[in-house]
Amino acid sequence: MNFTTQDSSALYGLLAESASDVILKTDLGGFILHASQALERLGFRTADRQSPPCLLDLVSPESRDEVQRAYADALSGAGPGHPVEFPALTTDQRQRWFEIQTRALKNESGEPCGALSILRNVDERRRLEQQxxxxxxxxxxTKLTNRAAFVSMLEHMVDKEMDGCLALFSIDFFRTINMQYGQSTGDDVLVVFANLLREMLRSEDIISRIGSERFAVLLPRATPEQAEAICSRVIATLAELRQKVGESRFAITASASVARIADNLDSTLERAEMALFVAKAKGRNRLEMEKALQKVRH
Incomplete structure (x- = not known):
């Protein structure tokens, strides 16, 4: 189809006024010369301003440098024109996320004279990504992080050489609980233990369910002695309580181990797994430290 200048202008007007995306025309300094009506529908107010707003006025301070670089790249032709996401400053006091993509406008001499940008609300997409x-x-x-998340976090701590310890917990005789009381009761046991870990561990500790009846805890900046004291309290408290689970009330116990986060991911896991094996072999309902740090218990 061939459009005259008037046709193109009318088509632009139809698209600009009906779309949920915002179309912005800005000058070389990033000041907004024109904005489609969707700008106000998305929570921005520009009509009562004494001077034209700047594009960066729409952007939260922490993202302004990134948006400014993308805008400068678009004007110079150096950037690929990729979209940039940023939290916006809207007049309704709601935090909203937007994506902006910019292309340079050039005059008859081929020199940049401004830019056209499309501003798109991406709140829904970000919610879906978070889900x-x-x-x-x-x-x-249990609503805890799972094994995949645990491995990633442990690997991060190892790579960054962060001080801390890894604790492993395993509910004792979990298969017997499932067989005697049913799987739904077994699920309740897992939830009860997960909640106990949340209550008794420090706010900075990261708790994950990494297997059927197995849990892992990352204790950042904890020394082996501190980790031992924290995890021993969990084991002792669990054994002292007769938990109400479903229609039954019975004792739940767990075995545990502690290893320092050091060397590499495999080494850390191997040392913690070996100590957990020792805890189970010695009768369960106990905590064992990794071999290098193992203490004599009376």
Whole structure:
């Protein structure tokens, strides 16, 4: 189809006024010369301003440098014109996320004279991404992070050489509980233990369910002695309580181990797993430290 200048102008007007996306025309300094009506529908107010607003006036301070670089790249032709996401400053006091993509406008001499940008609300997409992230890295039963998230976090701590310890917990005789009371009661046991860990561990500790009846805890900046004291309290408290689970009330115990986060991921896991094996071999309902730090218990 061939459009005259008037046709193109009319078509632009129709698209600009009906779309939920915002179309912005800005000068070389980033000041907004024209904005489609969707700008106000998305919570921005520009009509009562004494001077033209700047594009960066729409952007939260922490993202202004990134948006400014993308805008400068678009004007110079150096950037690929990729979208940039940023939290916006809207007049309704709601935090909203937007994506902006910019292309340079050039005069008859081929020199940049401004830019056209499309501003798109991406709140819904970010919510969906967060839900997908939660589904990927969260255990649906206990709402703790799962094994995939645990491995990633432990690997990060190892790579950054962060001080701390890894604790492993395993509910004792869990298969017997499932067989005697049923799987729904077994699920309740897992939830009860997960909640106990949340209550008794420090706010900075990261708790994950990494297997059927197995839990892992990352204790940042904790020394082996501190980790031993923290985890010993969990084991002792659990054994002292007769938990109400479903229609039954019975004692739940767990075995545990502690290893320093050091060397590499495999070494850290191996040392913690070996200490957990020792705890179970010695009768369960106890905590064992990794071999290098193991203490004599009376």
């Amino acid at each position: 997908l992230f939660a589904a990927t890295y969260t255990d649906p039963l």
